[in-house]
Amino acid sequence: MTSMEKRLQKELQALTKDPPAGVIVNTESVSQNMSEWIVDLYGAPGSLYDGEKFQLSFKFSPRYPFDSPQVMFIGPNIPVHPHVYSNGHICLSILTDDWSPALSVTSVCLSIVSMLSSCQEKKRPPDNAIYVKTCSKNPKKTRWFYHDDTV
Amino acid sequence: MSAAASSSQGGAEGGTHPPGEEEQGESSAYYECNICLDTAKDPVVSMCGHLFCWPCLHQWLETRPNRQMCPVCKAGIGKDKVVPIYGRGCTKPQDPREKMPPRPHGQRPEPENAGGIFPGFGFGDGGFHMSFGIGAFPFGMFASTFNFNDGRPGPPPPASPQHAEEQFLSKFFIWVAVLFIFWLLIA
Known part of the structure; x- marks a missing residue:
């Protein structure tokens, strides 16, 4: 078992045994392919996304955890949020520049729930239309500029 | 339970x-490496108190050589800023950092353009290298023209057959250069 699989195994164990509120890993998807996870995410109570269900896709390279996972929203419900594009790409610094190997699937999920919760007004990013047309399929290939820390 | x-x-x-x-x-769990989440092997602890396997931390420091931060708390970290831990059961206490010494950065092969015209300019950024190389290109040509006499035998005396030959050659190459520059301009 490679170090990446070993670590993912440990993360999966911890996440299924003691999941944080609103985060449910789809163990069926994981059992088929360890390097691609699907996680169900529920909007936090009291936030604009209360009761909404979202799906996150995680893709891990063999260099995980030294390399950040590829994380995006998938499925029919993509949250309307100033940092989430309508194709599911997320503008979040810990997913690229500020990634650290001490982060995990759980901490990324919690960061995203927290990002959703601090939203004051549901709207798409201002450059959504042009970005969705021109971007790569892999959000990690986008050159992100992290300028807005308020949401 | x-x-x-x-x-x-x-x-x-x-x-x-x-x-x-x-x-x-x-x-x-207190003795798990913060990177591989396994019990720390060849453990080292950072000044900020976070425990890692030395191989794990070393790999992370190599991944981001210019942003050396603790993966857990983003404090400053480095090879000489971690303390190896020797438990009692450890029969042969050897500094884990000596087992896998980080390769000196100077010995690693540089990316392609780094040796360019001015090898002293290590700006590190690929985009900068490229634009600088193009900007400096004409100067390189003039420099070789002006330095013609450096360390070479002097010009042969006038009216000798060699002199005529060199005159012809120099005119020929000037025209080649002019044509080349003209071609560059219209291309």
Whole structure:
């Protein structure tokens, strides 16, 4: 078992045994392919996304955890949020520049729930239309500029 | 749960119990590497108190050589800012940092353009290298023209056949250069 699989195994164990509120890993998807996870995410109570269900896709390279996972929203419900594009790409610094190997699937999920919760007004990013047309399929290939820390 | 309960019972006897199954419970989580989440192998601890396997931390420091931060708390970190940990069971205490010395950066092959016209300019950024190379290109040509006499035999005396030959050659190359520059301009 490679170090990446070993670590993912440990993360999966911890996440299924003691999941944080609103985060449910789809163990069926994981059992088929360890390097691609699907996680169900529920909007936090009291936030604009209360009761909404979202799906996150995680893709891990063999260099995980030294390399950040590829994380995006998938499925029919993509949250309307100033940092989430309508194709599911997320503008979040810990997913690229500020990634650290001490982060995990759980901490990324919690960061995203927290990002959703601090939203004051549901709207798409201002450059959504042009970005969705021109971007790569892999959000990690986008050159992100992290300028807005308020949401 | 049962493991934790038996651990607390055993603790009442003053911790004389041999390290057995009870130790595998929650207490061993304190000694897990923050990167591989396994019990730390060749453990080192940072100044900020975070525990890592040296191989794991070393790989991370190599991944981001210009942003050396603790993966857990983003404090400054580095090879000489971590402390190796030697447990009692360790038979041959050897500094884990010596087992896998980070390669000196100077010995690693540079990316393609780094040796360019001015090898002293290590700006590190690929985009900068490229634009600088193009900007400096004409100067390189003039420099070779102006330095013609450096360390070479002087020009042959006038009116000798060599002189005529060199005159012809120099005119020829000037025209080649002019044509080349013209071609560059219209291309």
